[in-house]
Amino acid sequence: MKKTLLLIAALLTGFCSMAQETYKPTTENLKAREQFQDEKFGIFLHWGLYSMIGAGEWVMTNWNINHREYPKLAKTFYPSEFDADAWVSAIKTAGAKYITITTRHHDGFSLFKTATSTYNTVDGTPFKRDIIKELAAACQRHGIKLHLYYSHLDWGREDYPQGRTGLGTGRDKEKADWNSYYHFMNTQLTELLTNYGPVGAIWFDGWWDHDSDAKPFDWQLTEQYAMIHRLQPQCLIGNNHHQTPNAGEDIQIFERDLPGENKAGLSGQDISRLPLESCQTINDHWGYSITDTLYKSPKELIQMLVRAAGKNANLLLNIGPEPGGALPSLALNRLQAIGKWLNQYGETIYNTRGGIIAPHDWGVSTQRGNKLYIHILNCMDTSLFLPTGSHKVKSATVYGTNQRVNFTKTGHGITLNLNTVPTDIDYIVELTL
Incomplete structure (x- = not known):
């Protein structure tokens, strides 16, 4: 039995290696990879209905909120302080070169107008505005690239085949329909890559929801990735699956860790030759938490950025905007400090690669x-x-x-x-x- 398992593992490893070799990125994609590595610093934004509760982005599953009750939050979603230009201006002043925002998180709510359902900021809330459209326009005005986070899982849709999270939201497991859900995702991704101008990257999350399945779950990533590259050849693809990169992926993501470290227990994978990105939180949560004031100091954040660059990686620093749409004052304070430092020392970070001297404790x-x-x-x-x-x-x-x-x-x-x-x-x- 042990020999059989080892053989299967070896075959899978060989298959993955061959699959990675079969993906041939376009000239535009290779250029985008180089530019991505030059940029070094981006800001992550986790924002959605969960922000209204103020208990983080996993509140729907953490509190076992019923999938029919949770959407009622949309009826009072009206972030009167949201100002895309103010967001982008503060982020640009901080020295960040790109923004990654949650277009649709695990709770299934979309921050953009979509033909797939009315469960979005335009058709399902009194706000009636397309958050992604306004942010995309502001990014273009300010010369900041826009990357789009997209969840592979959904705690609210019954056609999504349930994995190991979101089990307490009251969905009927028998209604799972992968073909329906896969079509839904690809329709939304097509909308995002068609209606919002140039997209720097699609940042996937949620693959790990089926990492414990008895039978390996087929996400049909190859076809999905090919569709993305066909729609926008320069668009990079990253997947926060905590595994060695798959064929079609253009960047490798490390969650809450720098490459080669595994302090958070999520980044034990080998380091590939792809451009690298480390995503970290500015405090202790991704989505807004009303009780979380444990913001990392400017020194911690600047040294985090420097250590990432020294490991040949970008830093994607997360901020959870407030329910009303404003960036938290403590986050703005940190952004100002980082921007001031980069204004003086950015030449040693931007457009560099990890040096000939390997990282040390010093x-x-x-x-x-x-x-x-x-x-x-x-x-x-x-x-x-x-x-x-x-x-x-x-x-x-x-x-x-x-x-x-x-x-x-x-x-x-x-x-x-x-x-x-x-x-x-x-x-x-x-x-x-």
Whole structure:
């Protein structure tokens, strides 16, 4: 039995590898991947009916709210403070290059007008406005890219084949109809990729709802991905499935972890050669939580961004807008701090790749051409050894100044002599190779 399981695992691994090789991204897609890696910083927005309850985006399943009762929230959805331009302006000032927003989360409510049902902001609420349309227009005005989150699962629709979540919402399991649900999803995705201008990426979530099925669940991703790439060839596809990337995926996502780390228990997969993105929360929740004031400090967030860049990844930092449509003041405070830092040091982050010096506890390196930026985040000494190997270092200066940093050749690298213990959020030494 054990040998049989090992054989099946080997065959599946081989099949996945071959499937990945059969996907040939277009020239537009490859260019978009490079641009994505250059951008380094995006803002995630989790917003929907769940925001009105103020207990996070999983409240429907966490509280076992009946699927016939939950939609009644839509009857009073009127976010009078929503201003797409204000959102995008604050996010652009923070130095972010793209926005990823939940077009439809696991509760099934759509923030855009859709022909599939009236369960959306235009046809099912007194607000009667298309959130995604307004945000897309604001992004185009401000030069920010728009990425669209889309849930693969649905706790409200009875045609969705139930997985391991949303079991207490009162749906009739016998009414599951995968063909109907798959058609519904693809219709919505077609609408999103047809009616809202250029889309930077489709960000899928929910695959894991069927990861415990006795028989592997077929999400029919190959056909769905091909449809997306056909509609917008440059559009990147990412899937938050916590697995090695599948054929047709263009970026690899790590939830609440940096690549190679698994502190949250969701990112144990191998690191692929695809562009990487780490999604993290600005406080402790994705959707708005009225009791959550545990916002990470500006120092924590800036160092998170730097460490992501040093691991050759983007940081997608999540904010849960308030029920009324405003971004929380504490979130705006953090955005301002990040933007101020990036305004001064962004050259060492944007358009770089992970440097030749691997990440260490003391910090990371980023690189552009012959410029190697040493980001010292946690050094307790006045000297620091850098394993530069065979690379010759011509000069070392404190970034943004003409202040020289003395260094000595030491074994297979150099030792920086810093004079004092660095206390900056990020003490950056620029090496010219």
